[in-house]
Amino acid sequence: xxxxxxAASPASALVCRNCGAEFPLxxxxxxxxxxxxxxxxxxxxxxxxxxxxxxxxxxxxxWRYAGLLPVGQDPATRVESFTGMTPLIRADELAAELGFTxxxxxxxxxxxxxxxxxxxxxxxxxTAARELGFRRIACASTGNLANSVAAHASRIGMPSxxxxxxxxxxxxxxxxxxxxxxxxxxxxxYDDVNRLCSELGETDEFEDTGFVNVNIRPYYAxxxxxxxxxxxxxLGWRLPGQYVAPMASGSMxxxxxxxxxxxxxxxxxxxSSWKVYGAQSAGCSPIATAFDAGHDVVQPVRPTGIAKxxxxxxxxxxxxxxxxxxxxxxxxxxVDDDEIREGxxxxxxxxxxFAETAGGVTVAVLAKLxxxxxxxxSLETVVYNTGDGLKTVDAVxxxxxxxxxxxxxLKGMREAGLL
Amino acid sequence: xxxxxxAASPASALVCRNCGAEFPLxxxxxxxxxxxxxxxxxxxxxxxxxxxxxxxxxxxxxWRYAGLLPVGQDPATRVESFTGMTPLIRADELAAELGFTxxxxxxxxxxxxxxxxxxxxxxxxxTAARELGFRRIACASTGNLANSVAAHASRIGMPSxxxxxxxxxxxxxxxxxxxxxxxxxxxxxYDDVNRLCSELGETDEFEDTGFVNVNIRPYYAxxxxxxxxxxxxxLGWRLPGQYVAPMASGSMxxxxxxxxxxxxxxxxxxxSSWKVYGAQSAGCSPIATAFDAGHDVVQPVRPTGIAKxxxxxxxxxxxxxxxxxxxxxxxxxxVDDDEIREGxxxxxxxxxxFAETAGGVTVAVLAKLxxxxxxxxSLETVVYNTGDGLKTVDAVxxxxxxxxxxxxxLKGMREAGLL
Numbered sequence: 001x002x003x004x005x006x007a008a009s010p011a012s013a014l015v016c017r018n019c020g021a022e023f024p025l026x027x028x029x030x031x032x033x034x035x036x037x038x039x040x041x042x043x044x045x046x047x048x049x050x051x052x053x054x055x056x057x058x059x060x061x062x063w064r065y066a067g068l069l070p071v072g073q074d075p076a077t078r079v080e081s082f083t084g085m086t087p088l089i090r091a092d093e094l095a096a097e098l099g100f101t102x103x104x105x106x107x108x109x110x111x112x113x114x115x116x117x118x119x120x121x122x123x124x125x126x127t128a129a130r131e132l133g134f135r136r137i138a139c140a141s142t143g144n145l146a147n148s149v150a151a152h153a154s155r156i157g158m159p160s161x162x163x164x165x166x167x168x169x170x171x172x173x174x175x176x177x178x179x180x181x182x183x184x185x186x187x188x189x190y191d192d193v194n195r196l197c198s199e200l201g202e203t204d205e206f207e208d209t210g211f212v213n214v215n216i217r218p219y220y221a222x223x224x225x226x227x228x229x230x231x232x233x234x235l236g237w238r239l240p241g242q243y244v245a246p247m248a249s250g251s252m253x254x255x256x257x258x259x260x261x262x263x264x265x266x267x268x269x270x271x272s273s274w275k276v277y278g279a280q281s282a283g284c285s286p287i288a289t290a291f292d293a294g295h296d297v298v299q300p301v302r303p304t305g306i307a308k309x310x311x312x313x314x315x316x317x318x319x320x321x322x323x324x325x326x327x328x329x330x331x332x333x334x335v336d337d338d339e340i341r342e343g344x345x346x347x348x349x350x351x352x353x354f355a356e357t358a359g360g361v362t363v364a365v366l367a368k369l370x371x372x373x374x375x376x377x378s379l380e381t382v383v384y385n386t387g388d389g390l391k392t393v394d395a396v397x398x399x400x401x402x403x404x405x406x407x408x409x410l411k412g413m414r415e416a417g418l419l
Numbered sequence: 420x421x422x423x424x425x426a427a428s429p430a431s432a433l434v435c436r437n438c439g440a441e442f443p444l445x446x447x448x449x450x451x452x453x454x455x456x457x458x459x460x461x462x463x464x465x466x467x468x469x470x471x472x473x474x475x476x477x478x479x480x481x482w483r484y485a486g487l488l489p490v491g492q493d494p495a496t497r498v499e500s501f502t503g504m505t506p507l508i509r510a511d512e513l514a515a516e517l518g519f520t521x522x523x524x525x526x527x528x529x530x531x532x533x534x535x536x537x538x539x540x541x542x543x544x545x546t547a548a549r550e551l552g553f554r555r556i557a558c559a560s561t562g563n564l565a566n567s568v569a570a571h572a573s574r575i576g577m578p579s580x581x582x583x584x585x586x587x588x589x590x591x592x593x594x595x596x597x598x599x600x601x602x603x604x605x606x607x608x609y610d611d612v613n614r615l616c617s618e619l620g621e622t623d624e625f626e627d628t629g630f631v632n633v634n635i636r637p638y639y640a641x642x643x644x645x646x647x648x649x650x651x652x653x654l655g656w657r658l659p660g661q662y663v664a665p666m667a668s669g670s671m672x673x674x675x676x677x678x679x680x681x682x683x684x685x686x687x688x689x690x691s692s693w694k695v696y697g698a699q700s701a702g703c704s705p706i707a708t709a710f711d712a713g714h715d716v717v718q719p720v721r722p723t724g725i726a727k728x729x730x731x732x733x734x735x736x737x738x739x740x741x742x743x744x745x746x747x748x749x750x751x752x753x754v755d756d757d758e759i760r761e762g763x764x765x766x767x768x769x770x771x772x773f774a775e776t777a778g779g780v781t782v783a784v785l786a787k788l789x790x791x792x793x794x795x796x797s798l799e800t801v802v803y804n805t806g807d808g809l810k811t812v813d814a815v816x817x818x819x820x821x822x823x824x825x826x827x828x829l830k831g832m833r834e835a836g837l838l
Binding site: 060081082085087089093108111113114115150151152153154155157161164166170171173174175177178179180182183184185186187188192193195196199200203205344345348349350351352353354388389390391393396397400401402403404405406407408409410413416418419 | 479500501504506508512527530532533534569570571572573574576580583585589590592593594596597598599601602603604605606607611612614615618619622624763764767768769770771772773807808809810812815816819820821822823824825826827828829832835837838
């Protein structure tokens with residue numbers, strides 16, 4: 001594809017995150033000078049013209065922030081799936097149990113249409129894909145992205161081909177296949193899947209195919225900024241003191257950080273400082289391991305463990321996540337499968353939010369950071385829950401059974417000690 | 420409990436649906452004169468004072484309609500779970516496949532926090548329960564209500580005890596138990612569970628316990644009206660030509676009908692006529708069977724089949740559902756398990772919405788009514804999807820597998836015929 005984004009937007013170019021070289025807004029993700037990853041650069045004046053009032057009068061979805069995104073300024077061009085504006089839930093009981101003196105909030109992205117934050121990035125990526133002239137949409141996924149791409153493709157009537165490791169959770173496989181697109185299970189892990197997708201992107205047969213997290217990744221990744229924009233607006237146009245986010249590729253955590261910077265630069269929130277905390281599972285902690293070792297380079301690993309949606313052993317944005325966390329004075333940590341299950345239960349019990357394993361990772365890391373004295377419990381804290389417990393139900397089903405099973409009689413109640 | 424609702428609201432009394440006797444707004448669900456079911460009566464002048472502007476400037480949840488509900492006028496009293504304002508999705512491809520010439524809309528209540536419409540009734544019921552002084556919350560459930568009651572109880576820190584048939588779908592059991600309340604599995608069907616709850620409500624030990632769908636049922640049921648209010652507002656303050664809704668107890672279908680009448684009476688929408696269609700599964704179709712036979716009395720059945728959330732064999736509101744459908748000139752139908760699965764797939768493929776079995780029932784009944792020429796395809800139609808496919812994933816998992824499972828190579832792609 002040689003098309004470029006021509007619709008008016010505040011985006012000005014694709015910019016190399018390593019060498020700063022600039023390229024037109026096309027379907028390109030790597031720098032032609034140094035092969036570094038590209039991200040969207042903006043016209044600062046255009047961002048500064050966006051007002052709170054303009055956002056607040058917009059749609060009740062991520063598209064209210066179109067003025068801060070690379071596509072979708074014209075509502076007719078948007079892939080609209082009613083994504084975003086998910087609840088920001090004040091978690092006083094969780095805060096009390098963990099010993100926080102400042103408010104703790106759960107940003108609950110299980111409320112999105114396919115029940116993960118991926119609906120944000122997919123809405124933006126597919127809007128870009130249409131504008132760039134792609135005829136088919138594809139992705140490499142650890143599960144949630146597969147659900148979202150397949151659902152969005154059905155919604156807008158675009159063919160899809162989705163690639164996943166074949167050992168994903170059954171619910172995520174069914175939730176992808178049900179929409180009727182092509183679903184390819186790969187006998188391998190996510191990194192194998194991703195490598196295959198990169199190869200396919202170079203074939204003639206896939207020339208008209210937009211891989212949301214490969215060749216249109218710069219647009220895709222910008223969708224995660226809305227996780228930051230929404231929190232700022234929901235807090236009354238100010239930033240929290242810190243946030244905790246899970247890390248797979250590391251992209252989402254860095255984009256929330258970018259969103260906070262853009263909000264300050266655009267004058268939409270008062271300038272303030274914030275700390276960034278990254279969460280991984282012990283079964284796949286290449287970024288957290290590099291953090292602990294003080295390395296800038298992330299050593300790939302072979303992922304294991306129940307937090308399958310985070311199982312990216314060779315994380316593309318690892319170095320940028322390290323940067324964001326270190327520069328902010330935050331920290332990273334990893335938790336094992338038992339801690340993840342306990343994190344899911346703790347969140348459910350104290351807030352009524354049922355998170356998938358990735359959310360369990362995040363809550364368990366929060367608890368661990370508190371226990372180890374590595375996080376300031378006097379700072380207002382936002383915890384990102386990025387997916388839904390129904391997607392990884394087997395991870396906790398053994399410990400989540402009925403209190404008792406009885407005959408439908410008062411006698412049965414008495415015998416079970418319930419009356 | 421002898422407390423009554425004292426906070427200002429448009430609700431004026433509990434009114435017997437059979438004999439019209441009136442009672443104070445207390446924790447009562449049956450008429451002391453004739454044992455008929457009670458529902459909330461309103462002060463017509465108070466309803467007429469509610470304006471569109473007032474609603475539109477309210478919260479982005481069901482509580483924007485507090486002025487049309489029996490509780491929650493004061494925001495501080497509300498049980499707020501960010502329920503409601505779920506997407507109304509225009510389903511052009513579905514409409515085309517079924518042969519509709521008028522728009523078809525999916526009201527997608529899988530977007531609620533615990534992913535079913537039950538969050539609406541529970542938000543209202545628990546707000547009433549707190550106001551009535553109950554210290555513990557309970558329910559008899561076919562699954563979705565269990566999820567919602569347990570989650571809401573955790574959110575507000577109220578103890579809960581939830582009763583379910585022990586053979587529910589695994590995901591619904593886990594999603595209830597995870598929140599940490601008491602969960603009682605009953606060796607029996609929903610009607611056994613419901614009977615036990617009625618008995619328990621009479622015991623001293625349960626005097627401080629509000630059963631959302633037993634002793635506070637009149638408040639609870641009103642929550643379903645928001646399914647109608649939202650559709651009217653989302654259509655630009657007008658009513659559709661017809662709607663199709665699933666029936667378990669029959670309550671929800673009748674409350675949507677009531678909501679349309681109240682909107683017209685309050686001057687919030689222009690007066691118009693609409694038809695009401697009711698959907699059941701062949702495994703539990705006591706209301707649809709009575710409809711076909713021209714009976715006013717619903718003969719109880721022993722439920723079977725995969726649409727477990729609709730498996731109420733002795734439906735409390737069956738006669739009122741018959742009334743609503745007949746008076747409107749609508750119809751009822753029932754579909755078997757294979758048709759239900761096909762309904763789930765049809766909806767997913769054409770709209771990107773993954774429905775639970777109850778949603779499959781509704782879509783399959785819509786298709787059947789069209790095929791049999793029993794529904795007018797030139798009328799604008801709203802189809803209610805009341806729950807999420809992830810809750811009943813096993814119902815469709817066999818037919819929703821990957822297209823192929825391959826090695827992560829171009830050779831693997833070629834051998835599978837994908838390249």
